[in-house]
Amino acid sequence: MDYKILVINPGSTTTKIAIYENERELFCETLEHDINELERFQTIQDQFHMRKDMILSFLKDKGYNIEELSAIVGRGGMLPPVKSGAYRVNNIMVDRLKNRPAFEHASNLGALIAYEIASIIDVPSYIYDSVRVDELTDIARISGMPDISRTSTNHVLNSRAMAMKVAKKHGKNYNEITCIVAHLGGGISVNVQKKGKMIDIIADDEGPLSPERAGRVPCKALIDLCYSGKYDERTMHRKLRGSGGLKAYLNTHDAREVEKRIENGDKHAELVYEAMAYQVAKGIGELATVVEGEIDYIILTGGIAYSEMFTNWIIKRVKFIAPVEIMPGENEMESLALGTLRVLRGEEEANEYIE
Ligand SMILES: Nc1ncnc2c1ncn2[C@@H]1O[C@H](COP(=O)(O)OP(=O)(O)O)[C@@H](O)[C@H]1O
Numbered sequence: 034m035d036y037k038i039l040v041i042n043p044g045s046t047t048t049k050i051a052i053y054e055n056e057r058e059l060f061c062e063t064l065e066h067d068i069n070e071l072e073r074f075q076t077i078q079d080q081f082h083m084r085k086d087m088i089l090s091f092l093k094d095k096g097y098n099i100e101e102l103s104a105i106v107g108r109g110g111m112l113p114p115v116k117s118g119a120y121r122v123n124n125i126m127v128d129r130l131k132n133r134p135a136f137e138h139a140s141n142l143g144a145l146i147a148y149e150i151a152s153i154i155d156v157p158s159y160i161y162d163s164v165r166v167d168e169l170t171d172i173a174r175i176s177g178m179p180d181i182s183r184t185s186t187n188h189v190l191n192s193r194a195m196a197m198k199v200a201k202k203h204g205k206n207y208n209e210i211t212c213i214v215a216h217l218g219g220g221i222s223v224n225v226q227k228k229g230k231m232i233d234i235i236a237d238d239e240g241p242l243s244p245e246r247a248g249r250v251p252c253k254a255l256i257d258l259c260y261s262g263k264y265d266e267r268t269m270h271r272k273l274r275g276s277g278g279l280k281a282y283l284n285t286h287d288a289r290e291v292e293k294r295i296e297n298g299d300k301h302a303e304l305v306y307e308a309m310a311y312q313v314a315k316g317i318g319e320l321a322t323v324v325e326g327e328i329d330y331i332i333l334t335g336g337i338a339y340s341e342m343f344t345n346w347i348i349k350r351v352k353f354i355a356p357v358e359i360m361p362g363e364n365e366m367e368s369l370a371l372g373t374l375r376v377l378r379g380e381e382e383a384n385e386y387i388e
């Protein structure tokens with residue numbers, strides 16, 4: 034039986050869409066959203082109709098009939114912690130993402146738009162390997178402050194897909210290997226996957242600085258800044274996510290632009306950019322202790338993994354731990370499609386979302 038799957042992946046300034054017929058990609062398109070147009074909306078949630086309508090008109094203009102779709106999958110958003118794999122989108126998930134997401138993020142729209150379009154044509158909608166997959170061990174949850182329990186938010190979809198690819202490349206089963214994956218994109222996350230489970234992570238506000246995020250910063254100074262009266266809450270959040278990291282130090286979140294400056298002799302750019310690699314390497318070292326150094330592969334993936342300059346800085350610091358595999362780019366659209374295909378074929382069961 035043939036299946037056609039529409040994949041929806043909303044990012045901060047783009048919505049990527051693709052249609053897969055079984056394993057074959059029929060097309061993949063990035064719909065760009067004008068930054069001035071996005072600023073018209075108070076919240077990301079308010080962009081729902083604009084993004085959904087844009088997808089539907091794109092499909093219509095290109096002659097794709099949505100009635101032919103077997104299922105729709107969206108990138109999973111900021112839910113309370115969930116399991117890995119697929120979830121069928123239901124009313125409870127929709128209510129959570131619309132009204133009480135863990136925090137605002139463009140990916141919250143993935144499930145919502147998938148559900149809305151799927152209900153027009155009466156097919157199922159799913160999310161797969163949500164950013165909120167949480168398989169941390171009990172010991173990893175202790176933060177040092179009883180009011181704050183550690184939880185997991187990271188680039189699960191691409192990180193798991195790359196780990197599976199590397200396992201396959203070496204003729205091994207994903208569930209047999211232990212690896213550390215660093216996703217090097219606009220946001221950076223590092224995670225350790227032991228025999229199919231992502232048992233600890235270093236990401237986001239606990240992680241390395243990244244093109245648009247501050248990462249882990251000294252807490253006492255951060256508290257002082259929050260109460261300094263200089264910045265409101267929204268601005269402080271933006272300093273951590275959106276306008277932190279390379280953007281704050283160098284006024285660009287494009288790693289390629291930073292590399293051009295370094296090639297032209299900009300020593301400050303070099304210091305900050307190498308600090309980002311240094312922090313990624315430190316994160317890998319830290320997670321290596323979680324599995325007592327027993328690691329089969331370290332995997333570098335995401336857009337910045339295309340850069341030899343950047344990956345070489347990491348490799349020189351971590352190659353004593355395990356062999357390093359470079360898997361540049363991200364595999365999110367294919368991973369969403371293939372995960373859904375396994376569900377449609379009955380090779381994998383979708384979880385039911387409950388709270
Ligand atoms: N060839 C390259 N060399 C260095 N950096 C790159 C290259 N290609 C893309 N990047 C950087 O990758 C980052 C985006 O990574 P990507 O994984 O595509 O995004 P995201 O995780 O934000 O969806 C940007 O900082 C971009 O400049």
Ligand SMILES: CCCC(=O)OP(=O)(O)O
Binds near residue numbers: 044237
């Ligand atoms: C670290 C959680 C996932 C995430 O932030 O995704 P983006 O980098 O795509 O925003």
